[in-house]
Amino acid sequence: MSLHGSRVTVITVSDRCAAGEAQDRSGPILVEALVALGADVRSVLVPDGIVPVREALLAAAAESDAVVTTGGTGISSRDVTPEATAPLIETPLPGIPETIRAADAHVPGAALSRGLAGLTAERVLIVNLPGSASAARTGARVLARVLPHALGQLRGADHPPQEDTP
Template sequence: MSLEGSRLTVITVSDRCSAGEAEDLSGPILADAFEALDAHVTRVLVPDGVVPVREALLEAVESSDAVVTTGGTGISPRDVTPEATAPLLETLLPGIPEAVRAADAGVPAAALSRGLAGLTAERVLIVNLPGSVGAARTGADVLGRLLPHALGQVRGDDHAPRGEGA
């Protein structure tokens, strides 16, 4: 499956990375995976916090078919990516974060991720992923299989994935 022609934004949410105190490792994993599927990818780095995350999301929605965040989905006081995302979603897609958590079932902390997924009023798909390298790899794998079909559906393509009957 391909994301050819799709515009994706990967937003890394991290106080330490945005301050230059740590290297962003999860954002490049996601960007590389989506680029390998022929998507045009834009990367953004923002600190934790409802305001910076929501502002980055709103800007990304204007020029993207999908936005994937990495970081800020846990339970620490600064993990507020779901709170920044929730007001922007009109159609919730709980199966996406469930699939990511299920794929990471061997990692006990995966159950603590509060990531959301859904469509905005502009029909842009937003997915929140945890910020660890392992979660980025798992998320890239799961989304690499889901996004081509999901974005096709958003565009109004035929309902059946390629190769499957009606």
């Protein structure tokens, strides 16, 4: 399945990257993976904080089919991406972050990720991912399986036939 015709925004949330003190490593991984799936991808970099993250989410949701954030999902005092995201989600999709955390279960910090996923009132899919390069690679693999089907469903596509398994 592909994302041809889909508009996706990747938002990297990082004080250090926004200040030029560190290089964004997770955002480019996600951009590359989404472009490989055929999506039209835009990338944004913002500092941690509820206001800058929420403003970036609102702007991205106004022009995207899906928004993927990377960073700010941990437990430090500056990790507030879930808090910035939660008020925008009308339909929670907890299976996406659960699947991502399960895929990285071997990573000790994965259980500390508080990332959310869901649909806005305008039916834009938002997914929060942790900010490490490793988590971005895992998230990209999960999103490659989930996003084409999810965005197809949001456009009115029928469920593909599936065989019953015992």
